[in-house]
Amino acid sequence: MPQTPTATEATRKGADRRPLLSVRGLKTYFELDEGTVRAVDGVSFDVMPGEVLGIVGESGCGKSITMKSILRLVAKPGRIVGGEILYRPDPVGRAGGGGAEIDLTKLRKDGRRMRNIRGGEIALIPQEPMASFSPLHTIGEQIIEAIRLHQDVSKKEARAMAIERLREVGVPSPEQRVGAYSWQLSGGLRQRAIIAMALSCHPKLLVADEPTTAIDVTTQAQVLALLRELQAEHGSSIIFITHDLGVIAQVADRVVVMYLGRVMERGPVDDIFHAPKHPYTKALLRSVPNMDTEPRVALPTVEGSIPHPLHKPTGCPFHPRCPDAIPGLCDVKVPALRPVDSDQPVACFLYHREVEGE
Amino acid sequence: MSEAGAVTTHQAATEAATPVRAGERTRAVAHALPPERLLDVRHLKKYFPIKGGFFGSTVGAVKAVDDVNLHVDTGEILSLVGESGCGKTTTSRCVLRAVNPTSGEILFRIGDDEVIDVAKLSDRELRPLWRNMQMIFQDPFGSLNPRKNLFDIIGEPLLVNGVKSRQERMDRVAELLGLVGLRPEYMHRYPHAFSGGQRQRVVIARALALNPKLVVADEAVSALDVSVQAQILNLLLELQERLGLSYLFVAHDLSIVKHISHRVAVMYVGKIVETAPTDPLFHAPLHPYTSALMAAVPQADPRRRSEMIRLEGEVANPAKPPSGCYFHPRCPFATAQCKAETPLLREVRPGHFVACHRAEELDLPGVERGTPSLGTSRAEG
Numbered sequence: 001m002p003q004t005p006t007a008t009e010a011t012r013k014g015a016d017r018r019p020l021l022s023v024r025g026l027k028t029y030f031e032l033d034e035g036t037v038r039a040v041d042g043v044s045f046d047v048m049p050g051e052v053l054g055i056v057g058e059s060g061c062g063k064s065i066t067m068k069s070i071l072r073l074v075a076k077p078g079r080i081v082g083g084e085i086l087y088r089p090d091p092v093g094r095a096g097g098g099g100a101e102i103d104l105t106k107l108r109k110d111g112r113r114m115r116n117i118r119g120g121e122i123a124l125i126p127q128e129p130m131a132s133f134s135p136l137h138t139i140g141e142q143i144i145e146a147i148r149l150h151q152d153v154s155k156k157e158a159r160a161m162a163i164e165r166l167r168e169v170g171v172p173s174p175e176q177r178v179g180a181y182s183w184q185l186s187g188g189l190r191q192r193a194i195i196a197m198a199l200s201c202h203p204k205l206l207v208a209d210e211p212t213t214a215i216d217v218t219t220q221a222q223v224l225a226l227l228r229e230l231q232a233e234h235g236s237s238i239i240f241i242t243h244d245l246g247v248i249a250q251v252a253d254r255v256v257v258m259y260l261g262r263v264m265e266r267g268p269v270d271d272i273f274h275a276p277k278h279p280y281t282k283a284l285l286r287s288v289p290n291m292d293t294e295p296r297v298a299l300p301t302v303e304g305s306i307p308h309p310l311h312k313p314t315g316c317p318f319h320p321r322c323p324d325a326i327p328g329l330c331d332v333k334v335p336a337l338r339p340v341d342s343d344q345p346v347a348c349f350l351y352h353r354e355v356e357g358e
Numbered sequence: 359m360s361e362a363g364a365v366t367t368h369q370a371a372t373e374a375a376t377p378v379r380a381g382e383r384t385r386a387v388a389h390a391l392p393p394e395r396l397l398d399v400r401h402l403k404k405y406f407p408i409k410g411g412f413f414g415s416t417v418g419a420v421k422a423v424d425d426v427n428l429h430v431d432t433g434e435i436l437s438l439v440g441e442s443g444c445g446k447t448t449t450s451r452c453v454l455r456a457v458n459p460t461s462g463e464i465l466f467r468i469g470d471d472e473v474i475d476v477a478k479l480s481d482r483e484l485r486p487l488w489r490n491m492q493m494i495f496q497d498p499f500g501s502l503n504p505r506k507n508l509f510d511i512i513g514e515p516l517l518v519n520g521v522k523s524r525q526e527r528m529d530r531v532a533e534l535l536g537l538v539g540l541r542p543e544y545m546h547r548y549p550h551a552f553s554g555g556q557r558q559r560v561v562i563a564r565a566l567a568l569n570p571k572l573v574v575a576d577e578a579v580s581a582l583d584v585s586v587q588a589q590i591l592n593l594l595l596e597l598q599e600r601l602g603l604s605y606l607f608v609a610h611d612l613s614i615v616k617h618i619s620h621r622v623a624v625m626y627v628g629k630i631v632e633t634a635p636t637d638p639l640f641h642a643p644l645h646p647y648t649s650a651l652m653a654a655v656p657q658a659d660p661r662r663r664s665e666m667i668r669l670e671g672e673v674a675n676p677a678k679p680p681s682g683c684y685f686h687p688r689c690p691f692a693t694a695q696c697k698a699e700t701p702l703l704r705e706v707r708p709g710h711f712v713a714c715h716r717a718e719e720l721d722l723p724g725v726e727r728g729t730p731s732l733g734t735s736r737a738e739g
Contacts, residue, residue: 058583059554187442188672216441217610218669221654225668243584246613246656250663269660287588289617290658291725295636296618298592302585305553321585 018088019046020205020237021070021122026083026105028062028069037309039065039078041261042356044337047205052231052238054252054269056245058284060309062261063241067207070239071118072109080105089121089204120150123203127210129190133182139193140178143200150201165196169226188219192226199230206231206238212247224251245288249273257281260307260317263337267344277346280318316348324350391465391473396571396604397430397453402462402477404448408677420677422448423459424628427703430572430604432467437607437615437636439651440625441673449625450574450608452477454491455484466491466572489519492565496577498557502549508535508560509545515567534563538593555586562593566601576608591618612655616640616725624648627674627684630703634710641724644712647685649722683715691716 028040040062047053055063068074070085085104107114118124126132133142143162147153153161159178166174169192182190191211198206208227212220228251231238240251248255248269255272257265257280265278276282283302293299304321307313313320319330329349334356337347347356391398402423410417423445430436438446452459455476464476468490479487495501502511512534513527521527532542538559549557558578565573578594579587595618597603609615615622616636623633624645632645643649650669657663671688674680683701686692695715703713714720 058585186672216673217612217651217654218441219672220656221668222670224656244656245584245658249658249660250656252660273658273660284584285658287585288658289588289591289613291613291616291640291652291655293617295616296595298595299588299617301588301592305555305586306583308553 017049019086020049020088021047021239022084022086022088023066023070024084024086026066026069026085027081028065028074028078029081030078032077032310035310038261038312039309040069042083043258043261043263044083045256045263045266047237047239048254049204049237050231050235051253052228052240052251054248054255055239055241055258056243056248056255056284057258058243058306060260060306061258063258064209065261066258067124067209067239067241070104071122071124071207072104072107072114073118087117087122116150119146119203120201121203122205122207123198123201125195125198125206125208125211127213129187129194129214130182132194133190135181135183137181138179139182139185139197140180143178143193143197146197147200161200162196165200166193168230169193169196169199170222171196187215188222191215191219191223195223195226195230199234202234202236204236206236207241208238209241210243211240213242213244220247227251245273245285246290257284260309260312262317262334263345263347264318265344265346265348266337267341271341271344275341275344277340277344277351278318278348279322279324279350283321283323326350391467394431395429395465396432396434396467397428397606398463398465399426399428399449399453400463400465402426402449402452402464403460404445404452404457405460418677421628421679422676423452424676426462426625426628426630428623428630428633430606432571432604433598433602434621435598435605435607435619437609437619437622438625439609439612439615439622441610441651443627443673443676444625445628445676446608446625447576450493450576450606453606454493454574455479455487456493468571485518489568490570491572491574492568492570494558494561494565494573494575494578497581498554498561499581501561502557504549507546507548511549511560512545512564512567515564519568530567531563534567537566537597538563553586554582555589558582558586558590559593562590562597566597569601570603572604572606574606574608577610578607579614580609580611587614594618612640612652624651627676627679629684629713630711631685631714632710632712633703634707634712638707638710639724643722643724644706644710644717644720645685645714646689646691646720646722649724650688652725653723683713691720 024044026040026043030037030039043066057063065074069080074080087102087104133139140159140162143165144155144158147158147161163174163178166177171177171189171192185193212223242248252269255267255269256263257278259280264280272281276285286300287302289299302321315331315333316335319325326349335347335349336354336356337345338352338354339345340351403425404423405419405421407416408418408420426449438449440446448457451457453464459477462477465473466476467473476487509528509531512531516527516530531545535542535544540556540559579590582590591614598605607618619636621633621635622639623630626647632643632648640652643652654669669688674684680687682698683696686696689696701713701715703711705711706717
């Protein structure tokens with residue numbers, strides 16, 4: 001089997017470049033009457049220029065809240081209580097004074113700078129294409145509005161740009177479709193229109209939150225191929241959030257595996273799938289039936305179920321379900337995320353004894 | 359194909375011999391079905407009218423299910439797959455009579471020599487049918503009443519069907535909870551106390567309360583998390599084996615379908631385009647749509663990042679289907695014949711039926727065999 005060139009290339013290139021986005025020890029908590037939900041509890045990762053970073057995890061792992069934190073869209077009672085989100089608009093540093101960092105957690109949520117970044121430099125492809133467009137306005141009006149919010153162009157120019165974006169994402173006869181309402185479009189076209197809107201201002205970073213979960217496999221294949229093409233063409237980075245390991249394997253260069261608000265393991269896509277370290281990653285991969293598993297034979301399972309976010313276990317969040325948990329250690333102390341292989345940090349005491357925060 | 363023809367002559371011959379009991383016009387004669395057959399759906403149609411115009415007259419029909427033939431044998435798992443809007447759910451709902459079919463026969467064996475046509479049952483006759491046929495729904499959060507505890511939820515079908523003694527019901531509920539891997543003490547708890555996977559176990563326990571013969575599972579694991587999905591799949595397989603159940607498994611996820619089923623039927627715009635035992639269907643598909651559907655499944659292996667054959671266009675509108683073969687506008691192999699003539703479902707290899715004019719001449723890619731399973735290839739080394 002040939003090694004996918006994109007994965008290794010991106011890592012190699014990344015070595016002499018600075019990350020476009022660095023999330024460091026991010027903590028986003030929700031203060032509820034019943035207690036505090038630590039939805040994101042000390043998450044760190046980097047996004048290199050031009051790479052697709054996959055964030056994979058099951059429900060309650062904090063992947064969506066991480067995404068919302070980056071875009072500063074966390075709604076009350078949620079609050080970023082710690083950590084940094086360092087955004088570097090010019091990571092290569094070619095523009096003289098390059099390398100400036102902006103800590104997005106320090107910006108005002110609805111301030112001018114954050115509003116310019118959100119949608120202009122960091123754009124979102126949401127999960128539900130039906131809920132993301134207003135049914136009262138044509139998709140053209142909504143894309144034009146997004147363009148004019150971030151760029152100083154006339155209505156006419158914006159309209160031409162909207163048509164161009166729609167053409168780029170493969171919407172047939174975009175001149176007519178620009179005047180269509182979202183409910184007149186099929187699921188696949190609607191998702192393409194959403195992507196066109198996200199791309200309308202040439203963002204440096206696209207955050208795609210389960211962009212293909214609501215659509216059929218044949219349409220999903222089209223959308224994934226489209227995202228890959230567009231990414232190659234524009235060189236933007238993508239954070240791709242999904243629960244689908246198949247999708248991650250197909251699109252990501254590097255992968256972050258999350259569980260209950262923490263990063264369990266991080267690494268290049270090939271290592272995550274072919275040399276997983278963390279017991280959770282291993283269990284997750286084994287429990288998915290794929291086209292090669294023996295039919296009607298019991299699948300290896302992960303014992304138990306995902307704990308309620310209010311009742312997170314002490315120590316390593318995975319220890320109650322972990323087959324290799326070390327009594328007296330895993331249930332007491334939280335393992336730090338430390339490199340095991342050069343490029344693959346793991347938060348697990350099977351590999352090191354470093355405790356989080358010490 | 360030959361089945362249907364053979365059966366009608368059979369039926370005619372035996373109908374004359376057996377006196378039909380009064381008021382039981384729905385009962386077909388047992389000999390109409392081979393002994394191993396549990397369910398036989400013939401020429402099933404379900405059209406939904408499109409109302410339009412000023413007076414709300416019917417201006418057309420959405421042919422959600424359009425002449426579907428399928429059968430399930432005792433102890434067999436048949437999967438119905440297809441993309442959204444292909445009619446797989448409507449077909450399963452017709453089988454249960456949750457919706458009334460427009461036409462067609464749904465022959466169901468309720469006893470060794472008793473076969474009924476579900477399509478002709480009156481509403482009053484449905485309750486005894488549902489003792490034999492049960493459903494597992496997709497959403498374990500929406501299908502359990504939050505104000506009832508597990509004893510009431512699982513015990514209700516027993517009560518409705520005449521198990522009046524509370525102690526008897528408690529014993530049975532405890533037994534059922536054990537069967538699905540939950541502790542019997544849980545019967546006094548309410549659904550909110552359980553996770554998605556546990557709720558789906560409760561749904562399964564309720565479905566099994568009356569010892570049904572057929573379980574219709576509509577996307578029974580799609581709403582569950584990956585780590586929990588495997589538990590429920592294992593449970594479904596174990597119960598099938600232990601209780602000799604048959605499943606009509608409606609799903610869109612081909613990896614799961616390949617894992618669980620004995621046979622698979624692929625639907626496209628209201629019609630079955632291919633049906634075959636699981637192995638030949640996946641390794642040597644005969645319909646271009648089946649092949650394209652399999653190619654579109656993202657493989658959980660970054661080394662197999664092949665160029666997925668991208669199927670152009672989208673699923674046809676069942677209210678305005680294209681001429682000829684419904685798949686022809688998207689099919690890379692379509693000819694003039696495909697545009698003009700609707701292909702019939704025909705047996706091309708033993709047990710392998712396909713509705714494609716060019717089935718014999720095409721050599722379509724299926725799923726490759728024999729690649730090491732994931733997470734183990736380098737992990738243990």
